[in-house]
Amino acid sequence: MKAIITVLCFLVLCLQLKAEESIKKYEKTFSKEGIEELVLSNSYGKIEISQGEGTEISVSVEMKITAKSAVKADETLEFIQINEAQNGHYLNLETSIGKDMTISQLLSGMTLSVDYKVSIPKGIKLRLINNNGNIYLGNYAGELNVDMRNGDFKAATLEDGEFYIKQDKGNFAVEKVNTMDGDFKNCTIQIQSGEEIKIVANSCKGQFESIDKLNIRTSGGLMQLGEIEDLTGSSSMTKYEVKDIGNILDMDMKMGEMNVRNIQLMFSEIRLKSSFTKVGLTFMADAGYHLELKHNKSLKIDLPDKMQLDEQPTISKNVIVGKKFIGNVKYSGKVFLDMSSGSLFIQSNKSAGE
Secondary structure (H helix, E strand, C coil): CHHHHHHHHHHHHHHHHCCEEEEEEEEEEEECCCCCEEEEEEECCCEEEEEECCCEEEEEEEEEEEECCHHHHHHHHCCEEEEEEEECCEEEEEEEECCCCCHHHHCCCCEEEEEEEEEEECCCEEEEEEECCCEEECCEECCEEEEEECCCEEEEEEEEEEEEEEEEEEEEEEEEEEEEEEEEEEEEEEEEEEEEEEEEEECCEEEEEEEEEEEEEEECCEEEEEEEEEEEEEEECCEEEEEEEEEEEEEEEECCEEEEEEECCCCCEEEEEEECCEEEEEEECCCEEEEEEEEECCCEEECCCCCCCEEECCCCCCEEEEEEEEECCCCCEEEEEEEECCEEEEEEECCCCC
16 A cells, blocks of 8 residues: 555656646748848747748747646746837848846746748848757858857858858858858858858867868867868967868968868969968979978978978078979979978878879
């Protein structure tokens, strides 16, 4: 009998601790006519965007509260609303959590999710603002502006318009993007292919597979680059691993590392200004280029045996300038290195780029 009472007490306790869900939905369509820009502002949920050829903007939102009791969940859900406002050519949709207390106080002991599914016709600018939630797009054509915190961004192709994103914490992944301007902090960044990319990254890890023009400013972190035609920018305490440079490398670096595994024969210019930076450059076996190396006496230098530079006089006792044309005169690339402390390693081999 005592065992039965114990089991019953346990079951009652489990029922009391069982979470209850309360769900409500918002669904609406808007005519495309007259709308030039759609702005979505959300918190505590994901935004899924699909784009088509239709004439309507379709919005479906599911708001869900999980609490210890259904009464508490229902009561709290009443404070979650979707506000809509159409002003001229702009349509604004915003998740509103309203009560005379902070969100953390309101949601104490509960979980909230507000998930958007939006279908938007082509030809409308899109701005997305999301905190504590993910953003998903498939193939999107047009102007796109994103501001997000504590969430992941994922898209297939982004084209036919400028794309700007500001992201703090989370993962960023895009298969293909034409023009992009990104500001990242504490993120993982992945881009498979791009044409003109501008990046500011603070304490990030980046993977860029194939980029035509990459302008990058970094602080800390690791950047792993694949085939890059033009690489320009600056960095502080960042490690760069670069598979291939096709045309230009122009970087200003402090206390970091730059390792380029292959520089193409037809490159036009390599320009590096660095301090306390470890630099490794690998040229193809038949390469030809004019090399000018300016450095202080603290720089550790490792050059091929036959690469003896002609030293030029300077007005500073601690600065040395060496010049020489290296390799095949068929090519006319230029290499300008201005380095203070750190190390420099240059090599040329047949396996470069393989």
